[in-house]
Amino acid sequence: MAEQSYYQNPELWAAHHFLTPAEALRFQQCADLIPSTTTTLLDVGCGNGAFLAYLEARKSTMTLLGIERSEAARQAAVCRAPVQPGSIDALPSADRAHDLVAAMEVIEHLPYQVYEQSLAELERVAAKHILISVPYRERRSQIICPYCNCRFDSNYHMRRFDEIVMQQLFRTFRLKQFQLVYVDDYWFAPVLRAGYRVISRNRDFPATAQCPQCGFVGRSAANTTSAALPARARGGLKARLKSRLPTYKRANWIVALYERS
């Protein structure tokens, strides 16, 4: 239940999350992987349609369609392409209905058995290609629910991806091409993040978080650490800190194109 209502939080779909330079780079690398022969594209779990809007801005001639389970996400749609209700584990499409089926930042969120069923569904409705984008070798941070003390991943990520996992993702599609997407990170980030977790005692509850065990939501709670420091001030502090620290390129995502074998 918490798993479904987590995605109903409008804060998750706010356009600003998808307008960062890093997201634009990921979109670009995904778009570059799309074969030129593609005429129809289905974006599964398209969220607010940010990738579809990106393709539209690039004057894509493909027929675009989005499918999204969360009503809050559909209501926040930023694309012109239609976004239909539907769930990745039971797609409302005929077999091989779309040239290319994309699932971007989706499959890392899928629970036990839904994951296996969903990969089979992508294979069923894709005629030629599948495009996948997931976090790369993610170091997942855990927070503690202030209500029930359950420790969990605030992004609802349920697995970790590397080249080997990506190679073995599908039964009837083979990995054709993949790329890592690099973002700027600062050298001391892991130390700072660990320090911050100690200070906040893992109880800094982001506005997008929801406890999977008891359903606690932090977004309106006045007793969270994040409420104590306004988001803008924290963002500004972070930006100032970042600008003074030496940075390096860190592989943040892996994007991959699969071809029917």
Ligand SMILES: [Zn+2]
């Ligand atoms: Zn809880």
